[in-house]
Amino acid sequence: MRPNKKDELVRKALTVFYRDGFHATGMDKLVAETGVSKTSMYKHFRTKEELIVAVLKLRDESFREWFERRVDELADTPADKILASFDALGEWFEEDSYRGCMFINAGAEFNCKDDPIRQEAAHHKQVLLDYFTNLARQAGARDPELLGCRILLLKEGAIVTSSLLGTAQPACDAKETARILLDEALKG
Amino acid sequence: MRPNKKDELVRKALTVFYRDGFHATGMDKLVAETGVSKTSMYKHFRTKEELIVAVLKLRDESFREWFERRVDELADTPADKILASFDALGEWFEEDSYRGCMFINAGAEFNCKDDPIRQEAAHHKQVLLDYFTNLARQAGARDPELLGCRILLLKEGAIVTSSLLGTAQPACDAKETARILLDEALKG
DNA sequence: CTCAAAGTGTACTGGTCGGTAAACTTTTGC
DNA sequence: GCAAAAGTTTACCGACCAGTACACTTTGAG
Numbered sequence: 490m491r492p493n494k495k496d497e498l499v500r501k502a503l504t505v506f507y508r509d510g511f512h513a514t515g516m517d518k519l520v521a522e523t524g525v526s527k528t529s530m531y532k533h534f535r536t537k538e539e540l541i542v543a544v545l546k547l548r549d550e551s552f553r554e555w556f557e558r559r560v561d562e563l564a565d566t567p568a569d570k571i572l573a574s575f576d577a578l579g580e581w582f583e584e585d586s587y588r589g590c591m592f593i594n595a596g597a598e599f600n601c602k603d604d605p606i607r608q609e610a611a612h613h614k615q616v617l618l619d620y621f622t623n624l625a626r627q628a629g630a631r632d633p634e635l636l637g638c639r640i641l642l643l644k645e646g647a648i649v650t651s652s653l654l655g656t657a658q659p660a661c662d663a664k665e666t667a668r669i670l671l672d673e674a675l676k677g
Numbered sequence: 678m679r680p681n682k683k684d685e686l687v688r689k690a691l692t693v694f695y696r697d698g699f700h701a702t703g704m705d706k707l708v709a710e711t712g713v714s715k716t717s718m719y720k721h722f723r724t725k726e727e728l729i730v731a732v733l734k735l736r737d738e739s740f741r742e743w744f745e746r747r748v749d750e751l752a753d754t755p756a757d758k759i760l761a762s763f764d765a766l767g768e769w770f771e772e773d774s775y776r777g778c779m780f781i782n783a784g785a786e787f788n789c790k791d792d793p794i795r796q797e798a799a800h801h802k803q804v805l806l807d808y809f810t811n812l813a814r815q816a817g818a819r820d821p822e823l824l825g826c827r828i829l830l831l832k833e834g835a836i837v838t839s840s841l842l843g844t845a846q847p848a849c850d851a852k853e854t855a856r857i858l859l860d861e862a863l864k865g
Numbered sequence: 866c867t868c869a870a871a872g873t874g875t876a877c878t879g880g881t882c883g884g885t886a887a888a889c890t891t892t893t894g895c
Numbered sequence: 896g897c898a899a900a901a902g903t904t905t906a907c908c909g910a911c912c913a914g915t916a917c918a919c920t921t922t923g924a925g
Contacts, residue, residue: 494871494872508788510785510786510787512698512700515911515913516912516913517911525872526872527914528874535914537913588788589785593785593841596840596841597698598700598701598786599698600697611841611842635850639850639854642830642834642838642847642851642854644834645837645838646829646830646832646833646835648837649836650830652784653780653781653784653795653798653799654799654802655790655799662827666827670854673857682901703883715883716903717902717903719883723884724884725884
């Protein structure tokens with residue numbers, strides 16, 4: 490149970506930060522909701538910012554792990570995986586606890602360019618871009634980097650729209666749009 | 678100078694909220710940065726939330742006014758206006774003060790479903806959706822609602838991506854993507 | 866069994882939060 | 896020119912903010 494308490498803190502803090510936002514979540518609330526004492530928190534993380542960065546690192550890891558696994562379950566070929574990405578997103582949008590993308594939210598709250606929190610968010614998007622670009626390459630797209638960019642645009646757009654309008658419909662719209670882009674990238 | 682002080686307060690508060698975020702901006706900072714006394718603020722707006730809603734209403738109005746005017750300057754036909762939208766966005770992304778979409782940011786900070794701030798954000802996106810749908814209809818798209826949705830997805834995706842990655846490039850990517858969607862919606 | 870690491874509760878700091886009270890000055894309409 | 900409306904300054908409220916100090920208990924490895 491040695492490294493568990495720290496991980497447990499990060500895991501529980503993730504839930505609260507995602508639900509209520511970063512600035513709106515004080516360390517006192519975290520103490521109340523995680524059951525971890527404040528003293529212990531500040532033994533693991535020197536500042537709230539350090540804790541948030543740790544939370545984002547966990548989120549990056551666990552989201553991508555879930556996402557890529559789900560896509561693999563839903564489709565076999567690279568081209569189908571690209572389309573299935575939006576089915577996976579749709580499932581996410583329909584969760585009760587869905588609150589948009591944590592990295593977009595973090596970027597909205599911490600605007601300073603060189604903020605490590607913001608850099609963590611940028612990193613997450615970059616890794617997802619690479620994921621889509623790889624799928625595009627494997628699918629035989631004419632310009633994999635370009636198709637990857639476009640798929641990412643659709644994904645981010647679908648997240649923001651579904652979150653603000655409170656419907657999972659954008660996932661379907663994005664999927665059909667992706668189909669058009671995929672066809673265009675594979676033809677000729 | 679009767680209605681001016683209130684409008685001036687909202688206008689200046691907009692700048693600060695956009696730059697620093699909503700929760701990170703206290704009323705005391707607003708007093709310091711706007712030159713309007715706190716007493717006077719609370720005479721116009723009963724709560725901080727009311728002020729934020731007023732700020733968002735102004736933002737909705739002024740952003741759309743700027744955006745639609747700029748699009749009209751850049752293109753003549755409805756189809757070209759859809760494409761020119763992304764040129765206008767690109768100009769916005771390159772402004773030093775660019776900090777992403779204020780409504781996306783507001784939605785990230787205020788997550789409660791029935792929060793008036795969130796509803797204001799949803800309204801803004803809905804009005805922009807209508808704008809794109811109208812352009813799509815005028816352009817003779819097969820399914821204007823569908824094309825409108827897709828253009829909106831690209832726009833939101835470009836905003837989020839450009840904001841987090843700190844480059845205006847997504848505007849170009851989105852424009853070329855929109856061209857493909859437009860062709861698809863006009864052909865046959 | 867023992868000792869150190871890891872965890873705990875409680876109380877505290879100085880500063881900021883959103884919001885209010887009261888007494889005063891300026892601006893405006895008639 | 897006079898009253899009301901709109902503005903101001905200053906001081907204050909209780910609550911919460913991030914972060915610390917200290918004395919205490921639990922836990923795990925040798």
